[in-house]
Amino acid sequence: MEKLTKTMFLRDSNKKLFYLFLTAFLLAAPLIITGKYPQHIMVMCGIWVIASLALNLILGYTGQLNLAHGTFFGIGAYATALLVQKMGLSFWLALPLGCAITALFGFLTGLPTLRTKGHYFPIATMCLGIAIYYLIARWDDLTGGARGLFGLPRPDPIPLPFGKEISFETTTACYYLVLFFVFLTILVKSRLVRSLAGKRLIAIRGHEDLAQSLGIDTMQAKILSFTLSTLFAGLAGGLFSAYMGTLMAEQAHYLLSFEMLIYVMIGGIGTMAGPVIGGIFLPILGEILQPLAGFRLILFGLLLILIIRYLPFGIVGGLHAATIYFRHRGTPR
């Protein structure tokens, strides 16, 4: 019985093996790659991957460019941080609550913005992002304004039998925590896009009027997709605040939305692997280019323009096209 999925560039049996190895590698990574700095990068990459996967849901699969995505990341970060710091909640309670709060914001702001047609949506979200950014940056009492929040604690240790516990003071522990959520995000997202409900989103991306004529409630589907994507953005944000310990308004700035846009676009829009690749390689690239500071973003901007022009489906898209090319090259016509 065939599945509903598009054929990826690896054959099915090879694919399962590949993912198995990949998972094993990811689980064993901290043992292979020791050293605080590389592990720190791995944690950050994990967070960016979650956020990029979230963006890809609304952008790649539903076809709507949400330029306030970074802002929702910020909302999640601040919500979780404030719940822990000001209300004394445990991280394990604050995180899901933070996600819920972000999703609620997403739902409420999605209602007006998704009513816009065509290219007004990015503008609307951009304005939304700016509005919320200024709110966060200036509401000193709540968010600490420009100074931000400090001294956020790591997640509480998880108790284990025999009086032991999993503590999250080390970077390695945080890595596994983030990895867990990365897997969770991938699971949820892949289930969604492969299901019939996911087909509705793809329909909207393809041709909204046509989708309507088929009986698809496009507004409802868009709101669903938007809310879900903000929920996961909030998840990434919450993890960020717990791991980093400090939070500044910059984490809600539209520049962040741009960065994640780059991760998704260069990795491969509309694919599962794209945001993962983008979320891993580009932050790493960014770190490598750190000494060049300003040039890093200039390079990213240039990359973005080039990718859009020559490889609009990113690295994954390019690989896919390449495999099709090689597969057919040998067959006689």
Place this chain on the structure above:
Amino acid sequence: MLGSIYAMVALGLTLIYGILEIPNFAHGALYMIGAYIAFLVITSLGVPYWLALILSAVLLFFLGMFVERFVFRPLYVQPVINSFIAAVGLILILENGALAIWGPAFRRFPRASSTVFHVLGMTVTSQRIIVILTAVLLIIALHFFIKRTRLGAAIEATSQNREGAQLMGINTSLVGGMTFGLGTALAAIAATLVAPILLIYPTMGGPVIGMAFVIIILGGMGSFFGAVVGGYVIGLAETLFSSYVTTKYVDTLIFGILVLILAVKPTGLFGKTH
């Protein structure tokens, strides 16, 4: 005065919208570059203010044509979203380029003249008057240019129906490029005019472009009249607002309102549906 600046920027944006069919996100960044070029020319070459203004406008005209040709034109066949994304890339390049070259510090921009007038009990610097006068002159000139000259007609034709214009023998590629250049030059002039009053910094494009979007959406995309009127209205509103209300949440309010307006009337108040 602020209104004049907004009006010019919005006008440039409207022109470009006619060609590009999307609002040029990178307009603010180009605006900023215009100011910096003038700054560069004045401070390192000692060029007088007005010459610098013209120089910057001309340079940005060509920069605009370059951008249209190499960044946006290849994307006309792709879905509109991709032009947006390219504009984002452009913003990154321009903003961080400026950051790298000139640093993040706010810079003072030399004035055209320093005379101060006292009118009706208010102190008005000549710079502000210059801004208003120049803007008004330019807007009127532009209006006549579009309505009376052949090139202006070509621009209007191309922005309304590119294919049709092509069939009429208009070189739409050239016209498209020139319109883009024109819009960008307008932005450069606006930036250079206002630079002595407000300091210049690499992200100065941000708030301005935000306001420009507000204006375009209020006045309607693609409407010359809407852009001008909207510009002055918003400029006035902002000035009044910040004098009487605490400026802290002004931005949030304005952008929030914009979102709501977009939700209710997606094409703005005077807009044409494209």
Place this chain on the structure above:
Amino acid sequence: MSDILLQARGLKKDFGGLRAINDLGFHIYRGEIFSVIGPNGSGKTTMFNLITGFLPVTDGDIFFKEEKITGLKPFEVARKGIARTFQLTTLFARNTVLENLIIGHRGTREAGLLSSILGSRRARRGEKYALQRAHELTDFIGLAGQERVPAGALPQGAQKQLSIGLALASDPELLLLDEPVGGVNLEEMDALIHLITRIRNSGVTICLIEHKMSVVMNISDRILALNYGEKVAEGTPAVVCCDEKVIQSYLGKTYVAPRGSD
């Protein structure tokens, strides 16, 4: 005659100062092939847009199975059982033939989000059924063997077939086809006509807009002729084709049909 499936009364549509549809009323019987003809600009596609909710009516009402559907949103109209194609062949070009039909499937629009994510048994059954139906439909519309081809890569005739299949996927009772044989060659036209007849025989009522008179005369049970947004004639092909006003609307008022010809 079986019962009336769709009825329009006093339809009016204004675009600013232009009246595109003026006091239009007609009815479509269940199980028939009902064609709409008229010169360019006579309001045929506008009429489709009014029925399917893509344009709001200025005045008048539309009833489907005795239920008022005026003013419903397009997806609501579709859920009532009316499907349509578009004048410009509209498909999900980036998706394969099979995927297109799965998207159009009735179950897709109602599939629950949560149950999909949780991978419930109901969701999986729904997916299996959708896939099965999509395969059946591919055969029915005559594209067997091309399931994996991206819709955008199909030739024009096959694209028309797919767009009809897409509309069929939602299991409609009434199918509105906007110029189904526009821009295809004779061979493709033959296949499409057979498809349309097959669809009618399977119990779906069809209303189509078409310019090719030979097609219209051949397969229609009844015809509606429009001119300048108004009804000029409504009846069987034999009646309509000889109606003076219909001929004049195509050929101009000074034309007088020679006696004895048809």
